[in-house]
Amino acid sequence: MVKTPDTFNIGEICPESGIYKLTHCTCMLDASCDISQKQYTIPLVKGKRFPPCRNCGSSTIKWEFVRKA
Ligand SMILES: [Zn+2]
8 A cells, every 4th residue: 555645746746635834945944034924835726736935936845735625
């Protein structure tokens, strides 16, 4: 039985509708930015592809499943 991974790369297909969290990105470490203005969680519908970081456009991030929507 294949275990469903709980982290996803940009461009992967969303396996389950729910809330996903940005796991790491260089912009998260940038203290010059107002962290309260950034989006670290997103709702994503099953079948959609995971997007790049909404704050800085980075495509090297991963998304982590938080909970079902
Ligand atoms: Zn970023």
